[in-house]
Amino acid sequence: MAVVAAQLFQAAPSFASSFQVNPVKLSLSPDKATTSLSIGNDTGDEVGIRVSALRWTQVAGKDVYAPADDLIASPPIFMLEPHGKQLIRLGLRRRTPGAAYRVIVEEIPNEKASGTGIKVALRLNLPLYIEAETEGAPELRWSAWQDATGATVLQARNDGTAHSQILSITAMGSDGRQIAATKDMGVVLPGSARRWTLKTPTDIPAELVVTSSRGKVRSKVVVEQP
Numbered sequence: 001m002a003v004v005a006a007q008l009f010q011a012a013p014s015f016a017s018s019f020q021v022n023p024v025k026l027s028l029s030p031d032k033a034t035t036s037l038s039i040g041n042d043t044g045d046e047v048g049i050r051v052s053a054l055r056w057t058q059v060a061g062k063d064v065y066a067p068a069d070d071l072i073a074s075p076p077i078f079m080l081e082p083h084g085k086q087l088i089r090l091g092l093r094r095r096t097p098g099a100a101y102r103v104i105v106e107e108i109p110n111e112k113a114s115g116t117g118i119k120v121a122l123r124l125n126l127p128l129y130i131e132a133e134t135e136g137a138p139e140l141r142w143s144a145w146q147d148a149t150g151a152t153v154l155q156a157r158n159d160g161t162a163h164s165q166i167l168s169i170t171a172m173g174s175d176g177r178q179i180a181a182t183k184d185m186g187v188v189l190p191g192s193a194r195r196w197t198l199k200t201p202t203d204i205p206a207e208l209v210v211t212s213s214r215g216k217v218r219s220k221v222v223v224e225q226p
Contacts, residue, residue: 018042019049019080019122021105026090026128034091035128039105041080048108050077051088056100056127058188061155061195070094071101071128077108090128098161098190099130127187129163136161138214140188143222144204152180152202154221156210157193164188165213169196171205179205 020040028035041047053071057064070093080086090103106123139160147153154171158164165187171180180202188194208219 019047019107021124021126024124024126026103026126027131028090028092028095028128029131030097030133034089037088037090037103037105037126038085039080039088040085041083044082046082047080048077049080049086050104050106050108052076052104052106053090053128054102054104056102056189058192058194061153061193063186063194065102068101071103073103092130095130097130097132098136100163100187100189101128101130102126103128132161132190134161136190138162138164138188138190138212140164140210140219141222142208142210142219143224145223145225146204147197150201152198152204154196154198154205154208155193156188156195158188158190161190163190166194166196166210167213168211170209171198171202172207172209173203174206176207179203 019042022038026035026037039049051073053068053073054065055068057066072091072093074089078086103126104123105126107121109121137160138158140156140158143155143157145153154169156164156166165185167185168183169181170178173179180198180200182196182198184196186194186196204223205221208221210217210219
């Protein structure tokens with residue numbers, strides 16, 4: 001279970017709302033029409049919650065979000081009693097295996113909340129993955145090039161049927177020594193590509209050591225242009 005709280009650290013008085021969300025990563029398996037999300041209120045105040053969805057795709061190596069009308073949250077808007085809980089059901093009007101969404105859970109500011117000072121409204125952005133009909137796995141192909149500024153760009157293209165969550169990347173030179181690294185995390189969706197830019201100026205690497213949620217692998221790099 002994830003407990004999410006926000007607070008503004010300022011000279012002015014402030015107070016924070018807090019609610020629990022479980023799970024923080026959602027998936028819809030082929031044998032199920034719906035999945036669920038539990039939201040709990042940790043405060044002594046009534047909290048208004050809105051749940052919506054965005055379609056998540058990747059274009060030119062970047063994440064793109066767009067309004068989605070095919071993923072339904074029930075209930076989409078509700079009041080959560082003090083220390084109460086609410087179960088949200090999420091279902092699809094039409095199913096696209098390998099598709100991905102972002103489920104947005106946001107607090108509706110409550111002008112009547114107790115306390116004085118700055119009110120902090122929370123907004124969570126949770127991933128939801130639509131699993132393929134048969135159990136799949138990511139298949140990443142890595143390429144690299146230098147952009148107009150001379151920075152090295154790494155791209156992972158996923159030819160598999162499942163997403164890959166990248167946790168860190170270490171770039172290795174042709175002599176086997178580390179030349180750069182990044183801990184910028186990101187997800188590569190099926191049939192899509194995602195890019196990373198190495199902040200440290202470096203030559204194009206010959207090999208990468210990639211740590212993902214599935215473990216650590218070494219991958220060769222193809223030099224190309226986007």
